[in-house]
Amino acid sequence: MKLKRMSALLLCGTMLAGTLASCSGSSSSAATSDATAATAESTSTDGAVTIKVFSNLTDRTSGQGLIEQTLFDSYMEENPNVTIEVEALDDESYKTKFKA
Numbered sequence: 001m002k003l004k005r006m007s008a009l010l011l012c013g014t015m016l017a018g019t020l021a022s023c024s025g026s027s028s029s030a031a032t033s034d035a036t037a038a039t040a041e042s043t044s045t046d047g048a049v050t051i052k053v054f055s056n057l058t059d060r061t062s063g064q065g066l067i068e069q070t071l072f073d074s075y076m077e078e079n080p081n082v083t084i085e086v087e088a089l090d091d092e093s094y095k096t097k098f099k100a
Helices: 002-023 063-078 091-099
Strands: 030-031 036-043 050-055 082-088
Touching: 050 063, 050 091, 063 082
Parallel strands: 050 082
Antiparallel strands: 030 036, 036 050
16 A cells, blocks of 8 residues: 555656656647647747637537637737637547647
8 A cells, every 4th residue: 555655656746847847948838628729830029929729619609619719819808919810620620630
């Protein structure tokens, strides 16, 4: 029992160290969730940033797609130097693109 606990603590510590190391000093970011994936597309000298997002929520007028679009719109409103371009794909196309 004590060996399992020590192994779990060692594993958690290693994962935490890896996470902290991967987050430090990076100038571009990538974020993923179960429904969307985003990458920083371009950063120019004037601070303008374009983020391309692809999503499996094709209906942007209701349900989760509307919530996602509302979040993107409010973020762009609060951050005028950021532009978010959404590419909504059906499930099969999303799976294919996400694997690539």
